[in-house]
Amino acid sequence: MITSKKLIDIENKYGAHNYKPLDVVLTKGSGIWVEDVEGKKYMDFLAAYSAVNQGHCHPRLVKVLHEQSARLALTSRAFRNDQLPLLAKELCELTGFEMMLPMNSGAEAVETAIKAARKWGYTVKGVEKNKAEIIVCDGNFHGRTITIISFSSEEQYRDGFGPLTPGFTMIPYGDIESLKKAINENTVAFLVEPIQGESGVVLPKEGFLREAAETCKQNNVLLIADEIQSGLGRTGMLFAYEHENVKPDMVIIGKALSGGMYPVSAVISSREVLGVFNPGDHGSTYGGNPVACAVAREALTIILDEKLIERSAELGKYLIGELRKIDSPHVDFYRGKGLWIGIVLTKAAGGARRFCEALQERGILAKETHENVIRIAPPLVITKEEIDQALVTIKAVLTQN
Numbered sequence: 001m002i003t004s005k006k007l008i009d010i011e012n013k014y015g016a017h018n019y020k021p022l023d024v025v026l027t028k029g030s031g032i033w034v035e036d037v038e039g040k041k042y043m044d045f046l047a048a049y050s051a052v053n054q055g056h057c058h059p060r061l062v063k064v065l066h067e068q069s070a071r072l073a074l075t076s077r078a079f080r081n082d083q084l085p086l087l088a089k090e091l092c093e094l095t096g097f098e099m100m101l102p103m104n105s106g107a108e109a110v111e112t113a114i115k116a117a118r119k120w121g122y123t124v125k126g127v128e129k130n131k132a133e134i135i136v137c138d139g140n141f142h143g144r145t146i147t148i149i150s151f152s153s154e155e156q157y158r159d160g161f162g163p164l165t166p167g168f169t170m171i172p173y174g175d176i177e178s179l180k181k182a183i184n185e186n187t188v189a190f191l192v193e194p195i196q197g198e199s200g201v202v203l204p205k206e207g208f209l210r211e212a213a214e215t216c217k218q219n220n221v222l223l224i225a226d227e228i229q230s231g232l233g234r235t236g237m238l239f240a241y242e243h244e245n246v247k248p249d250m251v252i253i254g255k256a257l258s259g260g261m262y263p264v265s266a267v268i269s270s271r272e273v274l275g276v277f278n279p280g281d282h283g284s285t286y287g288g289n290p291v292a293c294a295v296a297r298e299a300l301t302i303i304l305d306e307k308l309i310e311r312s313a314e315l316g317k318y319l320i321g322e323l324r325k326i327d328s329p330h331v332d333f334y335r336g337k338g339l340w341i342g343i344v345l346t347k348a349a350g351g352a353r354r355f356c357e358a359l360q361e362r363g364i365l366a367k368e369t370h371e372n373v374i375r376i377a378p379p380l381v382i383t384k385e386e387i388d389q390a391l392v393t394i395k396a397v398l399t400q401n
């Protein structure tokens, strides 16, 4: 048998070093559980950044992937297939939007939303050619393409990758006055994560999204919600924006749209906005392929059938309540919504990485974000018993290290 150590050496030699993963080499997964090549079992408390909300290797997704890939996998959009229309209809009916545009990765869907917003600005709002501006937030994460990193506030994401794409203005996250000030006649959109995931599960002040939606409406600016990580049940609602009772003009989804089975993303919006695309304006060879669409249809149905949204709300409330009872000198505070929790450590704690390594040692895989936050985001299929089991370990790690 090839050992973890050997596989890590091979990866380090032949794979580019653009990640710093925990040194655990996984080979199997089922539900919230994953197993490394030595046979050690772990609870997955990251869920592939919320792509695996439905749990690893969900049997229904495995079945659909098998069946659809054996029937028809890819036609390109030069021809039609029998899965795309059904995904489009089901997704629009579920979310209350009029149209969808399918892509593959999250970043591609963000790019699609940016293109739609700009073209809407020129053709509908009447912005002068090549003058469109989009407002974004400090601490954002929307992906890794050149255009997207151009408006990242993370120095490392941009450094060495210029020249960058112009046309973006940054405001502090959650600051409504700054949003109002930043809007001008060329502003076409405000792109925002309702809760910032990569920043460490950061919630804006209550009411911010509602006020932002009103401000956008008054100024004929599109509100674009990036729900790639926060959407599809993670926060205890289908979408995180529902906590504030708003309806964005465009919503970007990905990750859990396929339950971790396949890269599928989409932009959902109105006919007015997505209607700006004419044949030839935009596309993707794999976007909307039958395997992607069949898997996404099943992944959405699983969320509903297994009541994953309700589970996230209930169990999330329970988990954060129990975490708050842990008396640890290292924890500053806990924040989160649903089964999406940031454990914010004190400055003196010495960073979140060593706690994640201690958790790994004891059979829980979690990932630090931004040095001092441990992000807790298990698959939404987790049971209360499994949460109780995890709490024993988390408590030990937070109090004994």
Ligand SMILES: *Cc1c(COP(=O)(O)O)cnc(C)c1O
Residues within 6 Å of the ligand: 049, 104, 105, 106, 107, 108, 110, 141, 142, 143, 144, 193, 197, 198, 226, 227, 228, 229, 230, 254, 255
């Ligand atoms: C993961 C993520 C993306 C990028 O998705 P990829 O599939 O990695 O390209 C964009 N926005 C948010 C909020 C994300 O969490």
